[in-house]
Amino acid sequence: MPIVENNDPTITGLTGIHLWHDDLSSCSQRVRTVLAEKDQEWESHQLELLHGDNLAPEFLAINPKGLVPVLVHDGVLRTESVDIIDYLDTVFPTPTLRPSHAEGVAAMMSWLVAAEEAQYDLKVLSHEFLFRAARKISDQDLATFEADVKNDVLVGFIRAYHGADYLPAEMVTDCVNRTDAGFALVDAALGDRNWLVGDGLSLADIAWMPNVHRFELMDWPMERYPNLAAWHGRVKQLPSYDAGILDWEPRPARIMLTRFARQRGKAGYHVRNFGVLAEK
Numbered sequence: 001m002p003i004v005e006n007n008d009p010t011i012t013g014l015t016g017i018h019l020w021h022d023d024l025s026s027c028s029q030r031v032r033t034v035l036a037e038k039d040q041e042w043e044s045h046q047l048e049l050l051h052g053d054n055l056a057p058e059f060l061a062i063n064p065k066g067l068v069p070v071l072v073h074d075g076v077l078r079t080e081s082v083d084i085i086d087y088l089d090t091v092f093p094t095p096t097l098r099p100s101h102a103e104g105v106a107a108m109m110s111w112l113v114a115a116e117e118a119q120y121d122l123k124v125l126s127h128e129f130l131f132r133a134a135r136k137i138s139d140q141d142l143a144t145f146e147a148d149v150k151n152d153v154l155v156g157f158i159r160a161y162h163g164a165d166y167l168p169a170e171m172v173t174d175c176v177n178r179t180d181a182g183f184a185l186v187d188a189a190l191g192d193r194n195w196l197v198g199d200g201l202s203l204a205d206i207a208w209m210p211n212v213h214r215f216e217l218m219d220w221p222m223e224r225y226p227n228l229a230a231w232h233g234r235v236k237q238l239p240s241y242d243a244g245i246l247d248w249e250p251r252p253a254r255i256m257l258t259r260f261a262r263q264r265g266k267a268g269y270h271v272r273n274f275g276v277l278a279e280k
Helices: 026-038 081-091 102-117 119-129 139-148 152-162 169-190 203-217 226-235 239-244 251-266
Strands: 017-022 043-047 070-073 076-079
Touching (some): 017 026, 026 119, 026 203, 026 239, 070 081, 076 081, 081 102, 081 203, 102 119, 102 169, 102 203, 119 152, 119 169, 139 152, 169 226, 203 226, 203 239
Parallel strands (some): 017 043
Antiparallel strands (some): 017 070, 070 076
16 A cells, blocks of 8 residues: 655644545545445545645645545554545445455456556546636646655656647547546446445446546536436445535536536537547
8 A cells, every 4th residue: 555654743643534525626536435335434635726725835744646535544644545545444344345255355346457558548538528618727737746846757747738728639648538438447347236345335336437427517428328427326325425526516616517518519619529439
């Protein structure tokens, strides 16, 4: 598990569960959903990534990569959402969010890895088709970001994103094709099952919930994956779906994002115009 060494007594002295998170962050949504399933109380440290809160020196001192979520449990700091939710299910085992047999746990862990690997494509497509509705960071903030954030991949992406009105078509196409292939795998695995692994909700389902929700906001053609669409309809009925995702997602922001996606679509620039989604 990615335990991050932090000798700041304001961090190591914390008791209970503290979560640094963003309302729209899909990785934060995973952690909040698990905390809701576990009925655990936690202290919120909310950041607004679209406003550059992750660039503040105070947060970079906590996570030099400038990423959320960050969990501190009784003074121990952890990062990476899939590792955090696995930790939470281990330390708070009731109700369990993993199958009872080793084969099922191995399958669940594979789905966690797949969901984590899908994050880059989700980030690229979210920024291109949803988050351009929000203001860009200033040149000064961009310079600070490049100097202070210890994450070369993220810095490179943000530099490319803020350097042009559109990301390269090849980059967008590759992300679209990988996302479609990932959703197709989930769709095939579900078949006529209610859950990805085992007979009940598991961390595998929770890892994929925010991804599907995000692409639904983007007007992704979910009709391509009937089993996945049916599964998404089921998970939307879970109280933890509201508690982890919708309750933290400001309605004005959701309206703004979906409206922006529709407007770009009318202008002929829509996620459905790329890669396999554009094939007739």
